[in-house]
Amino acid sequence: MEVIKELPEVFEEFAEQRKNSFLAVKELKDKGVPVIGSYCTYFPQEIAMAMGAASVSLCSTSDETIADAEKELPKNLCPLIKSSYGFAKTDKCPFFYFSDVVVGETTCDGKKKMYEYMAEFKDVFIMELPNTQREEALALWKNEIIRFKEYLEKKFDVTITEDDIRRAIKINNEGRRALKRLYEVMKNEPTPITGYDLFKVLYGSTFKFDRSQIPGEVNALVDKIEKEYAEGKMQPKKPRILITGCPLGGATEKVIKAVEENGGIVVTYENCSGAKAIDKEVDETNPDVYDALARRYLNIGCSVMTPNPNRLELLGRLIDEYKVDGVVEMTLQACHTYNVEAFGIRKFVNEQKKIPYINVETDYSQADIGQLGTRIAAFIEML
Structure with a gap:
């Protein structure tokens, strides 16, 4: 058995995708292509795609601008929110700078309030996301999607047809299928690649402006x-870990x-950088x-939903399909919905799936790397 020692160049290309996109977004602006920035997996990307806009994820994941954010936001706030606001406020994020519109959504309280401040210096469109998945909630969310479409039509003086949306749905579904095919290579025992290499492709693909390129590139990589x-x-064979x-x-x-x-080896990611964003397709046969x-x-199973059975459904399925030996949950400090839900996730993993679980709470600093390593090493040794 030959063990891969060097990272294939292609993984590095995907890892560099975010930096390369900084240059690409300027080129798009120079060509007059609208850019729509968003912060969440609930963002219906197909509506922006249908009008020919480029959409890009704006969530910031570095502590570089947190001090700037804390001049206006509380210190005991989730680092993702502080970082995102800091990069927006300081113009240090090219994606935010070049976005014509930023789409927010009413997920957690911290984000909702951040969008209010952000709207003082940027065009922000807020989508009213229900916090439940009942039929009544579906009616509200459908209206919000239509309201977003009408907002774009008015702002950019365009017409978005249902055929345009159908084309965008088809393109995005093909991308989801390719990415799903990629992460399913990790069902093999032993795995063909590391979990970190897998993550680089999944994360890098979110910064691809031309979504139609994803299937070809990713399928070639899987081949x-x-x-x-x-x-x-x-x-080499190692304990198989799921990160949620x-x-x-x-x-x-x-x-x-x-x-x-x-x-250990990370065989699958349940969070929104992984399966949560790709697992379900849009029904192309639905006439509406x-x-x-x-x-x-x-139907995305995020901790902002009450109740949240869809997260447990996906988590349980991934544990079974990927023959997971242990679950690592990463919660950010002051992320109340995920921190509160961690108790239920622990119960589900320990009692229903009968495997070990560990929750590591962290932030965007590098100060806890040693402690993280020690705790996770002890957890893996126990497996």
Whole structure:
């Protein structure tokens, strides 16, 4: 068995995607292409795509601007919110700077208030996200999607047809299928690649402005991985870890490294940097495109939903399909919804799935890297 020692260049290309997109977003603006920035997996990307706009994720994952944010926001606020606001306020994020509109959503209280302040210096459109997934909530969310479409039409003086939306749905579904095919290579035992390499592609793909390029690039990568796996290139056997919890990326990649530098391998990600964003497709057979979009996006199992059975459904399925040995939940300090829900996740993992669980609470500083490593190493050793 040949163990991969060097990272294939292609993973580094995806890791560099965010930096490359900084240059690409300027080119788009120079060509007059509208740019729509968003902060959440609930954002119905297809509506922006249907009008020919580029959409980009604005969530910031570095502590670089937190001190700037704390001049206006409380210190005991979630680092994702402080970082996002800091990058916006200081103009240090090219994506935010070049966004014609920033789309917010009523997920957690901290974000809702942040958008109010942000609206003082940027065009912000707020989508009223229900905090439940009942049929009445679906009607509200469908209306919000239509309201967003009408806002874009008025602001950019365009017409967005249902056929435009159908085309965008098809493109995005193809991208989801390709990314799902990629993360499903981790069902193999031993795995063909590391969890960190997998993450770099999943995270990098969120910064692709032309979504139609994703299927070709990702499928070519999967073909290459499968070919090399058949030739005997694979990782050594290690305890198989699922990561769940708050969004991963940037500073919090330290959690992935802590797992993989201490004897484990991350075989799947339940959080919104992983399966949560890709698992479900939009129903292309539904004649009502707005209903199809509303159903697909509202069904995402985030901790802002009450109750939140869809998160447990996905988590349970991933644990079974990926033969997971242990679950690591990463919660950000002061992220109340995920921190409160961690108790229920622990019960579900321990009592229903009968496997070990650990919750690590962290922020965007690098001060706890040693402690993280120690705790996760002890957890993996126990497996």
